[in-house]
Amino acid sequence: MFSSVKASQSRFNALLESMTEGVVLIGKTGSLLYSNKTAREVLSIAPGDGIAKVENYIEEHFRKVYLADSPNNPQDFFAGPTRYVSKVDSDFFIEASGFLVPEFHGYVGPRMGLLLRDISEEVSMERMKRNLISVVAHELKTPVTTLRLQSETLQRQIRSGKLSDSQQLLTEMLEESERLQNLICDWLDVSRLEAGSLVIKPKVQTVTAILNKAMKSVHLHFPHLEVSLKVEPEAECVLADKDRMTQVFVNILENAARYNDKEKPTCNVRSEKIDDSVVISFSDNGIGVSEKHLSKIFDSFYQVDMGSGRKVGGTGLGLSICRGIMAAHGGKIWAEQNPKGGTVFKISLSL
Numbered sequence: 349m350f351s352s353v354k355a356s357q358s359r360f361n362a363l364l365e366s367m368t369e370g371v372v373l374i375g376k377t378g379s380l381l382y383s384n385k386t387a388r389e390v391l392s393i394a395p396g397d398g399i400a401k402v403e404n405y406i407e408e409h410f411r412k413v414y415l416a417d418s419p420n421n422p423q424d425f426f427a428g429p430t431r432y433v434s435k436v437d438s439d440f441f442i443e444a445s446g447f448l449v450p451e452f453h454g455y456v457g458p459r460m461g462l463l464l465r466d467i468s469e470e471v472s473m474e475r476m477k478r479n480l481i482s483v484v485a486h487e488l489k490t491p492v493t494t495l496r497l498q499s500e501t502l503q504r505q506i507r508s509g510k511l512s513d514s515q516q517l518l519t520e521m522l523e524e525s526e527r528l529q530n531l532i533c534d535w536l537d538v539s540r541l542e543a544g545s546l547v548i549k550p551k552v553q554t555v556t557a558i559l560n561k562a563m564k565s566v567h568l569h570f571p572h573l574e575v576s577l578k579v580e581p582e583a584e585c586v587l588a589d590k591d592r593m594t595q596v597f598v599n600i601l602e603n604a605a606r607y608n609d610k611e612k613p614t615c616n617v618r619s620e621k622i623d624d625s626v627v628i629s630f631s632d633n634g635i636g637v638s639e640k641h642l643s644k645i646f647d648s649f650y651q652v653d654m655g656s657g658r659k660v661g662g663t664g665l666g667l668s669i670c671r672g673i674m675a676a677h678g679g680k681i682w683a684e685q686n687p688k689g690g691t692v693f694k695i696s697l698s699l
Contacts (some may be wrong), residue, residue: 349671355643364511370442373449381459385500390442390464402462410442411435415435431467439644441471491524498524541672548589548676555579555619555628557589561638562597570605574614580671580686583626585699598667604632608690625696626680634691642683670695 364371372380380399388395391405399405410432434440445463450624502517540546556579563575586593604615615632637645646667667681674681679697686692 367596370462372402372462372464374460374462376457376459377401378403380405386466387462387464390466395486406432406444409435413441413469431471436678438640439468439472441467443467460613472552483599495521495524495528525534536572536670537669537672538665540677541669546676548592550587550589550674550677552585553588553590553593554584555586555626556584558586558588558593558597559617560595561590562601565594565598566605570602570611570613573601573605574612575601575617576614577617577619580621583621583628588677588697589673592611592676596670596673596695599670600630603628603666603693604634604690608632608634610634621699622696624699627694627696630693631686633686633691635691636685636689637683642685643697645683646681 364384366385367386370390371382371384372387372391373382375381378401380397380402383393387398392409393399411434413431413433429443429445432442432444434442442477445465447461447463449459450457498517498521500520502514505511505514505517537546556577559575566573566575586610591646601615603611610633613633615630617628617630619626619628621627637685673682674695674697677697679695681693681695684692684694
């Protein structure tokens, strides 16, 4: 009988340890009686660590998140499911649900338990959906409204026979329609990247040629941006899709001009050979990106300022697309803080 009970308990423990959800058993005094592997990872505790009061420990390391439709009761720790966000990592969310354990091996009487789930990915998707709505409302409203006003103005001029400003109106309408087209192209590129259907046609290109092509496009909208280039002889040629790599260059250069409060926005481009790769760095003198945002700015729809009143527009897709294009080339892209002020974007391509 002892052997049978021991084998049953071993199977039970093995089952709990293999669960993707965290399981915590709490004593009558609130102390930690048991935690499986996932729970220990969520709570950042080692096997055998004791916690005098689980409720206090969670509230010390996490902050409760109240939702409009949540039944959360601040007076009841076990009311739930309850969401918490880490006080150290604002992107780490867990969900805790209380349950009753009538009998547990080695303990007499009922005990309370917690089921812990890492819901960081779910919250990230919820944020992305909210950001998408915000971006669509903000970015599409302006060109659509402008196009309508310009069309109405042009219509009145045609009716009155006074077409003195018609050429200017048509030019502005073309610019707004181009803006809409670019938004749609960005969303299509994201869809292709997520589906793994982005096609690139790499050929031997020169960094100088790609940069010159990108600068022509950028200077149409940001003529005051000053760009300098320094290329090491062994880092002049790369194997890349010229159009897609130009797209990456354009996005980085436009960000250097757009997120800049200087009278003369600048971007210093340098291409050098490091080990078996060509690394191209873009150092700007813009407003910069704080350390906590550097690793997130390449996520889809992520923007440092997502408020409806943000000063600089944008879909938050540009850098995400750049990351996908670099991945399709077998390369990578990342960002660093510029010690002189601003941001340094770097892309790496294998030789």
